[in-house]
Amino acid sequence: MNLLVNKPLESPECDRARLDLAGSAAFVELYEQNSKAIYYLALRLLGDPQKAEDATHDVFLKAYRKMGQFRGDASVKTWLYRIAINHCRNLHQAWQERHVFSNADQAVWDSAPAPTKSPLHALEAKELGQRIQSTLDQIPTEYRLILLLLADDELSYQEIADLTDQSLDAVRGKIHRARKAFATTFAQTA
Amino acid sequence: MKRERKLNFRPEHQEQVSVSEQTSHHQEEAESAEELIRSDAARITVPPGLAQRLSDSVREECAAAAVVHPRLPWWKRLLK
Structure with missing residues (x-):
């Protein structure tokens, strides 16, 4: 994970090599090692597989944008959890303000079948x-x-x-x- | 049982039987909470399309950044 610290996003001018995720080894590693944990947290906090997928996508996109700001004070996983918790909290607040409630117990298992x-x-x-x-x-x-x-x-x-x-x-x-x-x-x- | 050891913060003057009973009780609670959640998490899989979707988003992000900050000569960027 030191790769993340050593290879921040230097500028808004994205390196062409980073256009493809496969070209960003550090980010691919970040995703592969943590996507399941972040997705599961989002799934159980939001109670809806589609919303959990959207949230996981947004969390990793935020992480990609902020990779250069990651100082290494905490572990990468803790950093991702922090982003995910804040994101889910913001979603809940937005739903409450709009009186939208998630009631997708059945959908969880219909659309996310276990192997x-x-x-x-x-x-x-x-x-x-x-x-x-x-x-x-x-x-x-x-x-x-x-x-x-x-x-x-x-x-x-x-x-x-x-x-x-x-x-x-x-x-x-x-x-x-x-x-x-x-x-x-x-x-x-x- | 690393976590259970961390949870033993009760006063030492309690009777041995009581401590062991409570520890046992806590272990059962832990099994019925964390262990259940862990087994649940083990069954869940990340949607297979998520990685591709994220890849597309990163690609779009980079393309947008390239439009906002085109690779122009420094003197042209100054005039912009």
Whole structure:
């Protein structure tokens, strides 16, 4: 990932070699290593696969524009998560202002089928996904974000605290409550 | 269990049985939250067309930037 720091976008005059993503090795690497995590976060925060795809696209496009500003203070993944969280938050605010609500539990699984081995397995995966989405939708937004970040093994507690703009102690305290809220709500969705 | 170790911030004077029970309880909670989310995430795939769409957007972005900042001689850019 040091490539990103060493090879920023120098000027608005894009290098012709960068017209093709394949020519930008650092950005391709960035996308390949993080697209799944960013897409999943967007999917569960927004609850809609099409909106999640749009959000992931926008997050990486923003990242491409800002690659030159990335200072390396945080990990690249944390930086991308920060962009994604802010983007999803802005979308939610815009929807609330326009009174648009996403209710796409079914669409999540209709348009984003999992690679499964059997119809029974597919059904189980679909049900699990619906239950998790439903559970996350019902618990407080703050807990939802903490749990989604916590599920990423690569993030430390300190990084979760930074991403949620809270102290480390505050996050530690909320993790237990978030887990409890999830467990209780998940049991009710059975 | 790196994360569980980080979560052991209870007072040390609690009884051993109580601590082990609570740790066990927390582990169950963790399994029912993070583990479920991880298994869910493992099943989700990124839409296959996204990379191409992003590539097209980057290409458009670069083309637009080239129009705004054409490769003109420095003296022509000064007059613009």
